[in-house]
Amino acid sequence: MKDKSAHIIVLGNEKGGTGKSTMAMHIVVGLLEAGKKVAVIDLDSRQKSIARYIQNRQTFMAKGGAKVAMPKFTVLTQSDAPVLKDCEKEDQVNIVKALDVYRKTVDFIVFDCPGNDTYLSRLAHALADTLVTPLNDSFVDLDLLGEVSPIDFEVKKLSFYAEMVWDSRKFRSASGKPPMDWVVTRSRLASLSSRNNKRVHMALESLQKRIMFRHVPGLYERVIYKELFPSGLTILDLEKVNSMSHVAARQEVRSLIESLNLL
Ligand SMILES: Nc1ncnc2c1ncn2[C@@H]1O[C@H](COP(=O)(O)OP(=O)(O)O)[C@@H](O)[C@H]1O
Numbered sequence: 001m002k003d004k005s006a007h008i009i010v011l012g013n014e015k016g017g018t019g020k021s022t023m024a025m026h027i028v029v030g031l032l033e034a035g036k037k038v039a040v041i042d043l044d045s046r047q048k049s050i051a052r053y054i055q056n057r058q059t060f061m062a063k064g065g066a067k068v069a070m071p072k073f074t075v076l077t078q079s080d081a082p083v084l085k086d087c088e089k090e091d092q093v094n095i096v097k098a099l100d101v102y103r104k105t106v107d108f109i110v111f112d113c114p115g116n117d118t119y120l121s122r123l124a125h126a127l128a129d130t131l132v133t134p135l136n137d138s139f140v141d142l143d144l145l146g147e148v149s150p151i152d153f154e155v156k157k158l159s160f161y162a163e164m165v166w167d168s169r170k171f172r173s174a175s176g177k178p179p180m181d182w183v184v185t186r187s188r189l190a191s192l193s194s195r196n197n198k199r200v201h202m203a204l205e206s207l208q209k210r211i212m213f214r215h216v217p218g219l220y221e222r223v224i225y226k227e228l229f230p231s232g233l234t235i236l237d238l239e240k241v242n243s244m245s246h247v248a249a250r251q252e253v254r255s256l257i258e259s260l261n262l263l
């Protein structure tokens with residue numbers, strides 16, 4: 001048993017396909033590689049992407065693959081009680097139960113959220129010590145945070161999601177916890193430094209001042225991030241990397257993890 005409660009990391013935004021689960025798995029393996037104990041709580045019980053990623057990792061080892069470090073994991077399914085109030089109560093009880101299983105036995109708990117607004121996802125955001133929000137490389141995705149003028153980059157309006165994170169932060173400070181570290185990063189970046197890429201960067205810099213997140217470099221679009229899913233491995237697990245692209249991938253994953261200031 002540890003005296004200190006586990007550090008809670010939440011991967012969240014309200015859109016599917018932006019790379020939350022992929023990024024979550026790479027952060028998990030990075031922490032395992034550093035000798036930390038990690039538990040994953042999958043809140044996306046429809047896709048179960050990270051749970052499947054971890055199961056593939058178990059199968060890979062069971063079938064004689066190299067021995068790799070494993071996180072603990074569980075999938076939390078949303079309550080289907082007929083009355084909303086009962087649903088919320090049941091979700092709350094279930095998330096507390098799941099946390100109690102891991103809180104004192106691991107160093108990090110990683111929540112992987114679905115790409116839509118659910119009560120479980122809101123609860124996880126309110127618990128986050130570190131929130132990681134991956135965005136794709138387009139102005140459309142920026143709307144997940146707020147509306148920014150593409151001409152002078154002025155922030156016109158905040159999104160429901162940014163408001164929700166704001167409420168989570170207020171809730172945290174009211175309960176006397178240190179501030180949440182909100183990290184916004186891009187994933188699936190186009191490899192060429194396009195004009196669009198630069199404009200999204202400027203817009204994020206402008207949003208960053210208004211809604212207080214840290215914008216850090218993320219992951220490029222690379223085949224290797226999808227290719228390893230069936231084996232449950234990540235670029236960090238490979239003993240040998242034999243192409244420039246793989247070396248760069250490993251480096252960008254390491255930089256991302258370093259920028260989260262977890263270790
Ligand atoms: N950096 C990346 N490069 C290439 N493919 C990626 C990258 N990140 C995610 N993907 C792929 O994009 C799809 C959606 O990613 P996923 O991590 O499941 O997103 P989310 O959890 O936000 O829905 C998956 O097929 C995944 O393999």
Ligand SMILES: [Mg+2]
Pocket residue numbers: 020021022044047049050112113114
């Ligand atoms: Mg996902």
